[in-house]
Every structure is written in C-alpha cells, then in structure tokens.
Amino acid sequence: GESVGLHLPTLSVQEGDNSIINCAYSNSASDYFIWYKQESGKGPQFIIDIRSNMDKRQGQRVTVLLNKTVKHLSLQIAATQPGDSAVYFCAENNGNQFYFGTGTSLTVIP
Amino acid sequence: EAQVTQNPRYLITVTGKKLTVTCSQNMNHEYMSWYRQDPGLGLRQIYYSMNVEVTDKGDVPEGYKVSRKEKRNFPLILESPSPNQTSLYFCASSPLDGARDEQFFGPGTRLTVL
Numbered sequence: 001g002e003s004v005g006l007h008l009p010t011l012s013v014q015e016g017d018n019s020i021i022n023c024a025y026s027n028s029a030s031d032y033f034i035w036y037k038q039e040s041g042k043g044p045q046f047i048i049d050i051r052s053n054m055d056k057r058q059g060q061r062v063t064v065l066l067n068k069t070v071k072h073l074s075l076q077i078a079a080t081q082p083g084d085s086a087v088y089f090c091a092e093n094n095g096n097q098f099y100f101g102t103g104t105s106l107t108v109i110p
Numbered sequence: 111e112a113q114v115t116q117n118p119r120y121l122i123t124v125t126g127k128k129l130t131v132t133c134s135q136n137m138n139h140e141y142m143s144w145y146r147q148d149p150g151l152g153l154r155q156i157y158y159s160m161n162v163e164v165t166d167k168g169d170v171p172e173g174y175k176v177s178r179k180e181k182r183n184f185p186l187i188l189e190s191p192s193p194n195q196t197s198l199y200f201c202a203s204s205p206l207d208g209a210r211d212e213q214f215f216g217p218g219t220r221l222t223v224l
Binding site: 034036041042043044045046049089091096097098099100101102103 | 114141143145150151152153154155158160166168169200202211212213214215216217218
C-alpha cells in the first residue's frame with residue numbers, strides 16, 4: 001500500500017466493486033490524517049480526514065480507518081465509479097506541517 | 111465562489127531570472143502553504159504561514175522565499191531559479207485551527223527552468 005515515503009503506484013478495480021487504498025505513516029506523533037483525490041490537471045481535493053482520537057470515520061461512499069498501533073491508514077471507497085479514477089494521496093500532520101504520501105493511482109474498469 | 115487562485119498557471123524561464131508565483135484566497139483563511147509536486151515524490155511542503163507576517167519553513171524551503179503581508183495573499187518567490195526547481199507548484203489554504211483542517215488547493219503552476 002501507499003506509504004509516506006514509499007508507494008504502490010496503481011490499483012485497478014471493476015466498476016461497482018469496493019476499493020481499498022492503504023497508507024503507512026512513520027511518525028507516531030502525527031495526530032491528524034487526510035485523504036486527497038487528485039484528478040489529472042487539477043489540484044488535490046479533500047476527501048475525508050480523521051483525528052488520532054478516532055479509528056474510523058465515514059463520509060459519503062468513503063470510509064477512513066486509522067490503526068495507530070501499526071501506523072496504518074486506509075481509504076475505502078464503496079461502489080467505485082468511473083469518476084473515482086484519480087490519484088489518491090494520504091497526508092499526515094503532527095503540528096503545522098503536512099507530509100504527503102507519493103500517491104496511488106486508481107483506475108476504474110467499466 | 112470560494113477558491114484559491116494562482117498565477118501564472120504555466121511559466122517557462124531561464125536559470126537565475128527572479129520570478130514570483132502569486133497565490134490568493136477569498137475564504138479568509140488563516141493558514142496558507144506552498145507545495146511542489148514531483149513524479150514519484152508526491153507533494154512536499156515548501157513554506158507555510160499560520161497568519162499574517164508569520165511564515166515557517168516546510169520540508170524543502172531551499173531556494174524559495176515567501177511573504178504574508180496580507181491574509182489573502184501568499185506569494186512564492188524564486189530569487190535565482192535553477193533547473194532543479196522545475197516542478198508543479200500548488201498553493202493551499204485552510205481555516206483557523208492551525209493546519210488541522212481541510213486544505214483547499216489552487217489549480218497549480220507548472221514551472222520549467224531552463
């Protein structure tokens with residue numbers, strides 16, 4: 001899976017299936033995590049965030065899971081649609097600075 | 111419309127010729143930040159600002175300067191650009207509560223230094 005510093009470049013899923021994008025972070029002091037979506041030629045767009053006092057947060061079709069024990073973050077997208085095709089980044093924050101992962105490219109197969 | 115704007119969107123320049131990339135937000139956000147995005151490296155933070163006249167270095171500040179004289183503007187200055195600063199640059203802003211809130215990104219500025 002994606003990591004801040006390492007990355008799994010691509011993920012392909014069938015339309016309608018669920019997608020899971022993973023991210024490993026390294027700083028145990030990080031207390032705020034965000035997932036962004038970046039479409040070609042555009043800036044990153046906020047999807048969902050989670051603070052370290054939670055282990056799960058749900059949005060519309062998306063769920064973020066945080067496992068602080070193993071420093072792992074995941075983004076689940078339900079019923080993946082063609083419009084979900086993009087690069088997804090996780091980011092961590094442990095103060096005022098952000099550290100981004102290198103991204104996972106999600107391709108949805110019709 | 112709430113947005114972050116950057117200018118120019120595309121710029122080709124030569125080594126050593128000073129340039130400024132402007133960033134402006136109309137959401138009255140306290141926090142603003144600059145990132146560069148390079149293939150295989152993701153986004154790396156260059157500088158950030160918690161408020162007017164308050165700026166701090168991010169992960170890769172070398173070769174860059176910023177200023178925050180007004181809340182809405184956060185220009186990125188390259189005093190003497192070099193080819194290794196060829197990159198895609200993004201400005202972002204977020205509301206109060208420091209950085210722990212959704213960041214809104216601009217459309218990006220693609221810079222090529224020859």
